[in-house]
Amino acid sequence: MADGKYETVIGLEVHAQLATRSKMFCGCPTGFGAPPNSQTCPICQGMPGVLPVVNRTAVEYAVRTALAFGLRVNPACRFARKHYYYPDMPKNYQISQYEEPLAEEGALDVEGPDGLRRIGIQRLHLEEDVGKLVHEGDFGTAQSSLVDYNRSGMPLMETVSRPDLRSPEDAAAYLRAFRAVLVALGVCDGNMEEGSLRCDANVSLRPRGATELGVKVEIKNLNSFRNVQRALEFEVKRQSAALDKGERIVQETRLYDADRGATRSMRSKEYAHDYRYFPEPDLVPLKLDRAWIEQQRAAIPELPRARRERFVVQYGLPPSDASLLAQSRALADYCDRAVRVYAQNPKGIVNWITSEVLREVDAADEVAVTNFQIPPENLAGLVKLIDDGTISGKIAKDVFARMLTSGEDAATIVKREGLTQMADPGALGSLVDQAIAGNPKAVADFKAGKTAAAKALVGQVMKASGGKANPAMVDRLVQEKLSRS
Amino acid sequence: MISRQDVEHVARLSRLALNDAELERMREQLSGILAYIDKLRALDTAGVEPTSHAVPLVNVMRDDANRPCLSQDEALANAPDRSGEFFRVPRIIED
Ligand SMILES: [Zn+2]
Numbered sequence: 263m264a265d266g267k268y269e270t271v272i273g274l275e276v277h278a279q280l281a282t283r284s285k286m287f288c289g290c291p292t293g294f295g296a297p298p299n300s301q302t303c304p305i306c307q308g309m310p311g312v313l314p315v316v317n318r319t320a321v322e323y324a325v326r327t328a329l330a331f332g333l334r335v336n337p338a339c340r341f342a343r344k345h346y347y348y349p350d351m352p353k354n355y356q357i358s359q360y361e362e363p364l365a366e367e368g369a370l371d372v373e374g375p376d377g378l379r380r381i382g383i384q385r386l387h388l389e390e391d392v393g394k395l396v397h398e399g400d401f402g403t404a405q406s407s408l409v410d411y412n413r414s415g416m417p418l419m420e421t422v423s424r425p426d427l428r429s430p431e432d433a434a435a436y437l438r439a440f441r442a443v444l445v446a447l448g449v450c451d452g453n454m455e456e457g458s459l460r461c462d463a464n465v466s467l468r469p470r471g472a473t474e475l476g477v478k479v480e481i482k483n484l485n486s487f488r489n490v491q492r493a494l495e496f497e498v499k500r501q502s503a504a505l506d507k508g509e510r511i512v513q514e515t516r517l518y519d520a521d522r523g524a525t526r527s528m529r530s531k532e533y534a535h536d537y538r539y540f541p542e543p544d545l546v547p548l549k550l551d552r553a554w555i556e557q558q559r560a561a562i563p564e565l566p567r568a569r570r571e572r573f574v575v576q577y578g579l580p581p582s583d584a585s586l587l588a589q590s591r592a593l594a595d596y597c598d599r600a601v602r603v604y605a606q607n608p609k610g611i612v613n614w615i616t617s618e619v620l621r622e623v624d625a626a627d628e629v630a631v632t633n634f635q636i637p638p639e640n641l642a643g644l645v646k647l648i649d650d651g652t653i654s655g656k657i658a659k660d661v662f663a664r665m666l667t668s669g670e671d672a673a674t675i676v677k678r679e680g681l682t683q684m685a686d687p688g689a690l691g692s693l694v695d696q697a698i699a700g701n702p703k704a705v706a707d708f709k710a711g712k713t714a715a716a717k718a719l720v721g722q723v724m725k726a727s728g729g730k731a732n733p734a735m736v737d738r739l740v741q742e743k744l745s746r747s
Numbered sequence: 748m749i750s751r752q753d754v755e756h757v758a759r760l761s762r763l764a765l766n767d768a769e770l771e772r773m774r775e776q777l778s779g780i781l782a783y784i785d786k787l788r789a790l791d792t793a794g795v796e797p798t799s800h801a802v803p804l805v806n807v808m809r810d811d812a813n814r815p816c817l818s819q820d821e822a823l824a825n826a827p828d829r830s831g832e833f834f835r836v837p838r839i840i841e842d
Contacts, residue, residue: 282811283811283812283813284811284812284813284814288814289809289812289813289814289815290813290814291813291816297819297832298819298831298832299819299822299823299832299833299834300816300818300819300822300832301816302816303814303815303816303817304817307817307822315807315808315809316807316808316809317809317811318808318809318810318811319810319811320811321808338805345760347760347761347762349834349836396833397838398830398835406828406830406835406836406837406838407835407836407837407838408830408833408834408835408836409833409834409835409836410832410833410834411822411834536756536760538760541799542799543799543800545807546800546802546804546805546806547799547800547805548805548806549805549806550806
C-alpha cells in the first residue's frame, strides 16, 4: 500500500454458482429472477425425511475447475453437515464439505503490475446455497424479514485462496482472472450482479519484513469487482490507522456497505462459529476414479492464459489487446470466428473489435457480446472490403453503423448503397481537374511553395466523391496534375 | 460425564429453551449416551477404516435434469407466517 510500514495480506474465498440446470441435491430449476418461492420442493425446503441426491454435472464442473487450477482431486471425498440456525436455511444445517473436500492445493497465475504472480489455492469444495432474506420495509424500522427459498439448494463451489494477495488491486485482479477461467470452462456464468459469483476476503496487516501473519478480519458482501477493491482499500486504511495508534486489531467479521463505502463490524454472535460439522448420513462418499477424472480433463477447453499466448503468437497482437480479448470467453470466441473466415488480417479485425465493437457492448457482459448484432463473420467481411480497396476506412465506419441496425453483411450494404470506393483514374482524374479549375488560389499557393495547399484540393475531391474516392490515389493525382499545370 | 454448562451450550446452539428440570434430565440422558460411546471405544478398531455409512455404496449421483417444483401456494402452505409470495419471519438484523 501507499503506507510503506505495513504489508497487506489478503486471501479470498469465492463462491461460484455452478451453471447446472437443476439444484445440487434436487431437480428444482436454477433460473434467476423467478417469482419468489416458485422453485422449491420438499428437498430444498428441508422437509423432514427427504433424501438429497448429488447432481453429477455439479461434480463434473467442480472437478474440471479443480483441474484447471492444478488442484489435486482427492480420490475420495465426503459431504458434511454444517449446523447453524438462521431462517435462510430451513433444515438448520447446510450440506457442505469439511475435512474431506473435493480438491486441494493448486494455483492461479494472475497478471499484475509486476508481471505474473502465482496465487495459491488451498481448497475447492461443493456445497448448497441458502435462501435469500429480504427486509420488509425500511432496514432500520423493519418489523420482519421475508424469505425466498428459490436459491436454497443451488449448487455452489467454494474456492479458498492462500493469503498470497498483497494489495486490493491484486485481489481484484485475482477475481477477474478467476472469473475468466470459470466462464471459459462454462461452469459458471460469472454474473456478479445476479450473485453467481460472490466473494469474502480475509485481510490482515503486518509490519514489513515480518513473517508471522497479523490478526485477520473477514469482510463479507463483496459482490462486484469494484466493491472488492474499494472495501479492501477501506479496510487496509482502517487497520493501518488503528495499528499506528497502537491499537490491537480484533478478529471479527465485517460487512461492506457499498453505499457508505465503508466496512462495519457485525456484532459477532458468541457461538456463531460452532458449526458442529459431521459427515452427512444421507449421502454416500464420492470415489472418483482416475479414468473418470481424465475424462473431465479432456473436456477442458482452451483457458484464458493459453488463449492470450496464442493471440500474441498466432495473431501477432500486442499483449494488452490479447489480455483484453482472452479475459472474456465470448469476446475471444468472437475474434476467433472472425479470423476463421478472414485470416489475412487478424490485427485489423482486432482493431475493429477493440474500438468499434467495444464501443457498443461491455467486454465483461458475455451475453451481450454473444448476442452482438454484427456476427463475427460479417465484421470479417467488412475488414476484407477495406483491405481489398473496395471501401475506405471512413466509409467502413458508416457501413458498420448500418450493419448494427440492419443486421446485413457489409458487401450487401456497400453494393446497394453504391459505396464502392472510386479507384478509376479516369473518373478521379476529372474530379481532380475540376478541383484545380475551381481553386486558382490553391494552385497559386502550391506554386508559391505552400505544399499544404495540395491537401485542400485533395479534400475538395474527397468531398465531391461523397467520401468514396480512394484517398491515396487522389493524393497522387493531385500532386501529378499540380506539378504539370 | 457431561457438565451442565455443556448442555446449556448445546441447547443454545440448537435454539432450545430448557428449564432447570429439563437441563438436568438432558444432562443425565446425554451422559448415558456418551458412556455407551465409551464402551464402544473399548473395541479394538485398529485396521478398520472409519466410515460414515453402514452401506457399501459410493458415487450415488443423478442426471442434471429438472423435476416439477411445488407450486407457490404449496411451498408456502406450512409457513408459520406469510407475506404475499414470501415466508415471513421475525426481523433478522444482519449481525
Ligand atoms: Zn428442490
